[in-house]
Each structure stands twice: as structure tokens, then as C-alpha cells.
Amino acid sequence: MLYQVKDLAKLCKVPPDTVRHYTRIGLLKPERDPENGYFQYHISDSRRLEFIKKAKSLGFSLKEIEHILTESRKGKSPCxxxxxxxxxxxxxxxxxxxxxxxxxxxxxxxxxxxxxxxxxxxxxxxxxxxxxxxxxx
Amino acid sequence: MLYQVKDLAKLCKVPPDTVRHYTRIGLLKPERDPENGYFQYHISDSRRLEFIKKAKSLGFSLKEIEHILTESRKGKSPCxxxxxxxxxxxxxxxxxxxxxxxxxxxxxxxxxxxxxxxxxxxxxxxxxxxxxxxxxx
DNA sequence: GCTTGACCTGTGAGCGGCTCATAGGTTTAA
DNA sequence: TTAAACCTATGAGCCGCTCACAGGTCAAGC
Incomplete structure (x- = not known):
């Protein structure tokens, strides 16, 4: 199951430009559709985006969120x-x-x-x- | 009496970079010293800068302040x-x-x-x- | 006169978190 | 099959500074 920008945007209830923005700054890292160069998002990106939304609602900056995600992926506790x-x-x-x-x-x-x-x-x-x-x- | 950036900045108690910024966006319009290309401010610029400070402290944006100054200079009441x-x-x-x-x-x-x-x-x-x-x- | 150093200069770029403009591609309906 | 609606990625713009940078100016000391 692959999603285009608008699909992920609708799924997570954010504007498509926000998905594009997060992709541009590396918070989301989709593959590219080789046919047309479009970004392809997985369901895991929606979990990631939901986490970003939650963290943002608690006052974390996007840069801080990226840091949290990076540490977490490296197996370190961001807590x-x-x-x-x-x-x-x-x-x-x-x-x-x-x-x-x-x-x-x-x-x-x-x-x-x-x-x-x-x-x-x-x-x-x-x-x-x-x-x-x-x-x- | 002509002032350099740092003089106007000290006179009005703002950082020199703020004077430069206002100059860059056209809120202040100094001449240039033909010798070295530096900006030359008059005492009238300090009155203008004091007005900008006051307006900013009341929540006006720099663009709005520019608009007020323009209208005022055209003889229209900005009130x-x-x-x-x-x-x-x-x-x-x-x-x-x-x-x-x-x-x-x-x-x-x-x-x-x-x-x-x-x-x-x-x-x-x-x-x-x-x-x-x-x-x- | 000369050098050293502190301080100043204008300009370009960067910050955050989008948002809009643009040129082009895809899909849908007639 | 063509027209219109909608989507795409990317570049630039928003605000009000703030910093980085390369170079210019100026005073003190020899």
C-alpha cells in the first residue's frame, strides 16, 4: 500500500503542503515512484506523521522532533x-x-x-x- | 550633523543590525557617503526610528508602519x-x-x-x- | 611613517514553519 | 479525444531580525 502526498495528507488531516514541507526537510523520507518521480509514502510514514503532530502540539520544534526521531531510531531513549x-x-x-x-x-x-x-x-x-x-x- | 549606523543605533538604543535591516527594507532612507559608500543618517532619521519603535511596541508590523509613514508623507491622515x-x-x-x-x-x-x-x-x-x-x- | 589591533562597514544568507506561484503531469468526464 | 479539474515537485516568499564574511577605518604605540 503506497500513498501519494494527498493521500497521506488526507489520512493524517494535514495540508498537502505540510507533507511536502516535512519531506523537504527530511522529517519524512519517502521513496520515489520511478515512473513519474512522485513521492511514495508507506503506512509507517503516517505513524511518523502522527507522532510529529503530537510532538508539535506539545511545543516541540520540528528540529527537536527530528532529533528525537533520530535518537530513537539509533536505539537511544529520547525521554x-x-x-x-x-x-x-x-x-x-x-x-x-x-x-x-x-x-x-x-x-x-x-x-x-x-x-x-x-x-x-x-x-x-x-x-x-x-x-x-x-x-x- | 550626520550619523553612521552605530551612532543612530546608540542614539535610539537599538542594535546596529536593526538599523541596517530597516535601511535595507526601505523604512529608513539614508544617503550614501560618496567617499566610502557608508550610509549617512540625519537627525530626522532618529525621529523616524523612534516612531517605528513606538509603533512596533503597539503591535504594528514593519509593513504596516511603512504604510503609515507613506500615507503620512503624502499628507493623508493615517489615523x-x-x-x-x-x-x-x-x-x-x-x-x-x-x-x-x-x-x-x-x-x-x-x-x-x-x-x-x-x-x-x-x-x-x-x-x-x-x-x-x-x-x- | 608604520603597523597592529580593535572596531566598524555593507551585503548575503539563514532562521521556522509553512504558504503561494509556477510549469507541467495525470485523471476524469463528455 | 479533448477539455477541464486536479494533482505534482520545486523555487521563492513571508517576518524581523541575526549571524557570517570579507574588507574598510581609525586610534594607539613605536
Whole structure:
């Protein structure tokens, strides 16, 4: 049983371009159909792709996933690395979340403070008085 | 008074590579020193760069900032556009925040559930049993 | 004047994870 | 059998830097 790009994509519910992307960067390694040069995927590729999806949903990067897959194929346990990566990712994401929440506050405050301000034509002094006034009150 | 890249960078407290980047994409448009081909910035470029920093801190993309600057230079008021963009960005960021908070929960739940699981050597059935087990309990 | 070294320069390429554009091949229906 | 619909692989583009690189500039020391 061999699958074309669109078949594997449909099977795993990802866009075909994602299958192509993973193939291009070596996360999937299909053979080629000698007749037309198309990629040929096996059922094992769908298990691999499902693993990639799961790992991605846990915040692993594609490069990290490739590393996990490589170690695993070499018979080494990727588990310690996996624990380490996710611990760090949790920290990083906490920082990222804080930054985005601050951004959200800045944007909301700005929009609110602009509520009663007129639209101004630009002049030599100001480019956009709304933006330039933000956060100064 | 003319500034080199590093001078403008220091004046506005941004990395020199950021000045170069903005120059490359046309957000800053310095002349060239005919002697050595270096970029020459005026004091007006520092006002422009400060505006870019402020707009960026409010979530505007560099392309949007360029658009604002262009409209403003043409004498049109960018204010309506500015209000529109930030309203949309607030919505987008809300969605983004929710997704990141969900990711954070998934990661924390996974790490907690792995607490009592052993590191497993890979076999034909599993690539990494930690990842594969996540979210199934 | 000369050299050494630190520091600076512009430019090309790379990052991540897709996504789109393109030119061409395959399949399906009439 | 021809037309249209759909699929293919591949190159380039997205964003906002950041790094690598080869070469230029400049001040200190002899």
C-alpha cells in the first residue's frame, strides 16, 4: 500500500503542503515512484506523521522532533531529552505569554485613549499623533 | 550633523543590525557617503526610528508602519487606518493568547504526568512513549 | 611613517514553519 | 479525444531580525 502526498495528507488531516514541507526537510523520507518521480509514502510514514503532530502540539520544534526521531531510531531513549526540552519550553512560554499580555494591555489602553481623540492630518511635527501619544498619559 | 549606523543605533538604543535591516527594507532612507559608500543618517532619521519603535511596541508590523509613514508623507491622515489595524490586532492577539495558554496547560499536564513514568528504550511500537502517551489519560 | 589591533562597514544568507506561484503531469468526464 | 479539474515537485516568499564574511577605518604605540 503506497500513498501519494494527498493521500497521506488526507489520512493524517494535514495540508498537502505540510507533507511536502516535512519531506523537504527530511522529517519524512519517502521513496520515489520511478515512473513519474512522485513521492511514495508507506503506512509507517503516517505513524511518523502522527507522532510529529503530537510532538508539535506539545511545543516541540520540528528540529527537536527530528532529533528525537533520530535518537530513537539509533536505539537511544529520547525521554530524558524530551523532559528537558519541555521544561525549558514551559519557562520560555511563560515569558512569552507575559509579553503578549503586556502587549494586549498596551493595545487596549491605546485604543481606549484614542476614543476621544480626533483624526489629525499629519504635519511636520507629527507622523501620527495617535501612535505618538500612546503610553504618555 | 550626520550619523553612521552605530551612532543612530546608540542614539535610539537599538542594535546596529536593526538599523541596517530597516535601511535595507526601505523604512529608513539614508544617503550614501560618496567617499566610502557608508550610509549617512540625519537627525530626522532618529525621529523616524523612534516612531517605528513606538509603533512596533503597539503591535504594528514593519509593513504596516511603512504604510503609515507613506500615507503620512503624502499628507493623508493615517489615523483611521491605525485604529482599524489595532482593533484587529487586539482580536488576533486574544486568539493567540488563548492558544498559548492552552499550549502551556498541555505542556504542564504532560510534564506532570511524566513525573512517575520511567524512561523507556525505543522499540518498534513506540518512538517516545512519553510523547505518545500525552493527553490520553 | 608604520603597523597592529580593535572596531566598524555593507551585503548575503539563514532562521521556522509553512504558504503561494509556477510549469507541467495525470485523471476524469463528455 | 479533448477539455477541464486536479494533482505534482520545486523555487521563492513571508517576518524581523541575526549571524557570517570579507574588507574598510581609525586610534594607539613605536
Amino acid at each position: 530524558p531529552m524530551v523532559r528537558e526540552i519541555i521544561s525549558q519550553r514551559i519557562q520560555e512560554n511563560r515569558v512569552h505569554l507575559e509579553q503578549l499580555m503586556e502587549l494586549q494591555l498596551r493595545m487596549e489602553h491605546a485604543l481606549a485613549s484614542w476614543e476621544k481623540m480626533p483624526d489629525g492630518a499629519p504635519n511636520g511635527e507629527h507622523i501620527c499623533h495617535l501612535i505618538e501619544s500612546a503610553g504618555n498619559s | 483611521p487606518m491605525v485604529r482599524e489595524i489595532i482593533s484587529q490586532r487586539i482580536q488576533e492577539n486574544r486568539v493567540h493568547l488563548e492558544q498559548l495558554m492552552e499550549l502551556q496547560l498541555r505542556m504542564e499536564h504532560a510534564l506532570a504526568s511524566w513525573e512517575k513514568m520511567p524512561d523507556g528504550a525505543p522499540n518498534g511500537e513506540h518512538i517516545c512513549h512519553l510523547i505518545e502517551s500525552a493527553g490520553n489519560s
